[in-house]
Amino acid sequence: MELRTPPHLEAEVPAEQRLPLLEVDGLVVRYTTDAGDVSAVEDVSFSLSGGEAMGLVGESGCGKTSVALSLLRLAPENASYPSGSIRWEGVDILGMSSEEVRRLRWSEMSMVFQGAMNAWNPVYRVGHQIREAMDQHFEPRLTAVEADRRLAWLFELVGLDKVTADRYPHELSGGMRQRALIAMALSCEPKLVVADEPTTALDVIVQAQILRELKDIQTDLGLAILYISHDMAVIAQVTDILAVMYAGKLVESGPTREVFRHPRHPYTHLLLSSVPSVVGPRRPPVCLDGVPPDPLDPPSGCRFHPRCPLATRRCRQEEPPLEPVGPEHLVACWHSAEMSGMGESRLDVKVSGG
Numbered sequence: 144m145e146l147r148t149p150p151h152l153e154a155e156v157p158a159e160q161r162l163p164l165l166e167v168d169g170l171v172v173r174y175t176t177d178a179g180d181v182s183a184v185e186d187v188s189f190s191l192s193g194g195e196a197m198g199l200v201g202e203s204g205c206g207k208t209s210v211a212l213s214l215l216r217l218a219p220e221n222a223s224y225p226s227g228s229i230r231w232e233g234v235d236i237l238g239m240s241s242e243e244v245r246r247l248r249w250s251e252m253s254m255v256f257q258g259a260m261n262a263w264n265p266v267y268r269v270g271h272q273i274r275e276a277m278d279q280h281f282e283p284r285l286t287a288v289e290a291d292r293r294l295a296w297l298f299e300l301v302g303l304d305k306v307t308a309d310r311y312p313h314e315l316s317g318g319m320r321q322r323a324l325i326a327m328a329l330s331c332e333p334k335l336v337v338a339d340e341p342t343t344a345l346d347v348i349v350q351a352q353i354l355r356e357l358k359d360i361q362t363d364l365g366l367a368i369l370y371i372s373h374d375m376a377v378i379a380q381v382t383d384i385l386a387v388m389y390a391g392k393l394v395e396s397g398p399t400r401e402v403f404r405h406p407r408h409p410y411t412h413l414l415l416s417s418v419p420s421v422v423g424p425r426r427p428p429v430c431l432d433g434v435p436p437d438p439l440d441p442p443s444g445c446r447f448h449p450r451c452p453l454a455t456r457r458c459r460q461e462e463p464p465l466e467p468v469g470p471e472h473l474v475a476c477w478h479s480a481e482m483s484g485m486g487e488s489r490l491d492v493k494v495s496g497g
Contacts, residue, residue, distance in 0.1 A: 162192065164232060164335055165191040165214070168228045169187075170227035171184060171186060172210070172222055173222070183222075186227070187206070188393070189386055189396065194367060197368070198381070206388055206391040207339075208339055215248050216237075250281065252335045252337065255325055256324065257339040260312065262324055267311075269308055270308025273308070273326060273330050281330070281331045297329060300329065302356060303323065321353055335368070335369065338357070338368060358380075375414055378399065383398065383399055387414070389410050389446060395407060397469065397471050398470075401471075407468050409452065409476065414431065416429035444457075453478045463475045
């Protein structure tokens with residue numbers, strides 16, 4: 144099965160010279176509800192180039208999935224975008240027509256949805272649903288023979304036997320359903336795959352296999368991948384760039400290795416310290432007390448200040464800007480200088496690339 148060669152692989156272009164595939168600038172996402180308008184995402188900005196893997200992490204409800212769904216214009220009907228932009232190869236997705244967005248989905252940007260069982264139609268065989276995606280989005284359209292050949296190749300790529308295509312979703316294990324979802328996401332040769340909690344509800348053995356396969360596929364095909372997760376250990380293994388969200392806002396971003404080794408926001412540090420480690424000295428996980436704020440009534444100043452052990456009056460009154468504290472390392476915290484003296488995080492995992 145022949146694949147197109149990603150532009151960034153045709154010549155050895157240094158990462159810093161690659162043009163971004165995706166640029167999110169000042170994105171705001173709001174939902175209209177009976178209780179009032181909810182700001183799920185506030186002023187989020189990042190970019191992603193071909194071949195890069197980025198992780199977007201944070202607790203449940205922090206706005207990660209709202210960002211992911213907005214990239215493909217799949218957010219619920221009550222969602223609105225008061226400001227900001229999402230540019231795909233320089234064109235604003237938020238300004239595209241429905242037909243233009245439909246052509247973009249799957250053929251340029253695809254998604255591995257959260258919850259493998261709920262992502263499949265239970266009354267159609269898995270292979271039929273992947274062929275349907277190819278019929279709708281693959282250009283030029285494949286013949287029946289080409290589609291069958293491609294389907295077999297996709298299943299081999301994700302570690303499934305081709306006979307799996309003739310089974311219904313309920314006949315597959317959780318890991319098999321997740322692999323089939325990845326095959327569907329890759330079916331039309333996208334440049335970017337958005338993976339929303341791709342290993343949720345899987346046991347640790349299957350999770351490790353899925354992550355290893357995703358990393359290998361990304362390397363082989365030159366894909367860009369955006370991982371959405373609350374699992375810091377997962378993000379450490381598969382990403383080059385890390386962005387941390389809290390209550391709808393980015394609080395820290397930078398190279399994954401740098402953020403893991405030297406977190407400069409208290410929330411990032413506590414997230415890392417709350418994960419138990421199976422290597423190194425035995426230390427009890429640090430408890431992250433409290434709960435995220437009510438999105439209908441977020442606190443003034445820094446949104447993390449009600450839970451922050453370093454909070455001061457300034458934190459309660461003034462919102463910190465997202466500012467550089469190192470090469471490509473951004474932090475929104477009035478106490479980032481104090482955090483620099485706290486040393487490395489206690490999460491002892493293998494970080495991607497080292």
